[in-house]
Amino acid sequence: MSSLRTSRTRLVAAAATAVLATLSLSACSDGTGTQDEGSGSSTSSSSAAPSPTTASNSPAPSGSSAGKAPSAATGSSGAGSAGGAGSAGGATTTTARTSAPKAPAASGKPVTCEGSTTKTVAAPLTRPVNHMLLSVTNTGSKSCYLYGYPAVRFGDAQAVPPVIEDSQPQAVVTLNPGESGYASVNLSATDGSGANGYTAKSLAVYFQGRSGNGSVGAGAHPSLPAKGVYVDDSLKVTYWQQSMDDAVSW
Missing domain, CATH: 1.20.5 (Single alpha-helices involved in coiled-coils or other helix-helix interfaces)
Structure with a gap:
């Protein structure tokens, strides 16, 4: 039992x-336990995987440093500023052109030198002896031409002295405003061979025109030394010269 x-x-x-x-x-055989474990692992992996994707694809917040990344755009703007500098350079070129405007044709056209637009000075020279230097300075606003030679009259003389032909320059003397031209006067013979000498206490200087026939414009009346200057019939003048050295060499 x-x-x-x-x-x-x-x-x-x-x-x-x-x-x-x-x-x-x-x-x-149902596999639930295994599937649950695998599912849990898969879920964990899948939830972790999107993180890099999210970090790389999603737009950065406006307050983040990535939001300031368009610094290249700022650099581009800087380049634009450089372009502006180029524009400033163009403005400078424009200023350079306008700072030196072309003078009106009338103001640049030379005229004939004469007494009203010049100042004439007469200075006796010690060397060469018995010589006097005439200096004519352009006091006008336009350039002027000193044509030919000075027509001088001492005291009450009725005629003008002749010119030394060999003293003729190669070109007409041109005086810009403020510049001077020169001529010398041989007052008397150094060896005493001159005749009809006298002491002159006044002088008149007249200017020739382009044609050389007669004087033009106003004459000049430079002062002479108080004792006057001695002249005789050997009196001669030179052509107008551009330099003083050329004038006193005759």
Whole structure:
């Protein structure tokens, strides 16, 4: 009787074990536990994976340093400023052109030198002896031409002295405003060979025109030394010269 109970007990235990084994196999074949574990791992990976994507693709906040990245645009703006400098350079070129305007044709046209637009000075010279230097300075606003030679009259003389032909310059003397031209006067013979000498205390200087026939404009009346100057019939003048050295060399 006891052995029968023992057998039944073992049979029940074996049956229970078989049932448990069957249940365990069913659970394994269902794969739920494995899938759940894999799903959890996949979920964890998938939730971590989007992070780099989100960081690289999503726009940066306006307050972030990445929002200031368009510094290249600022550099471009700086280049624009450089272009502005180029414009300033053009403005400078324009200023240079306008700072030296072309003079009106009338103001640049030379005229004939004469007494009203010049100042004449007569200065006796010690060397060469018995010579006097005439200096004519352009006091006008236009350039002027000193044509020919000075027509001088000492005192009450009725005629003008002749010119030294060899003293003629190669070009007409031109005086810009403020410049001077020169001529010398041989007052008397150094060897005493001159005749009809006298002491003159006044002088008139007249200017020739382009044609050389007669005087033009106003004459000049430079002062002479108080004692006057001695002249005789050997009196001669030079042509107008551009330099003083050329004038006194005759």
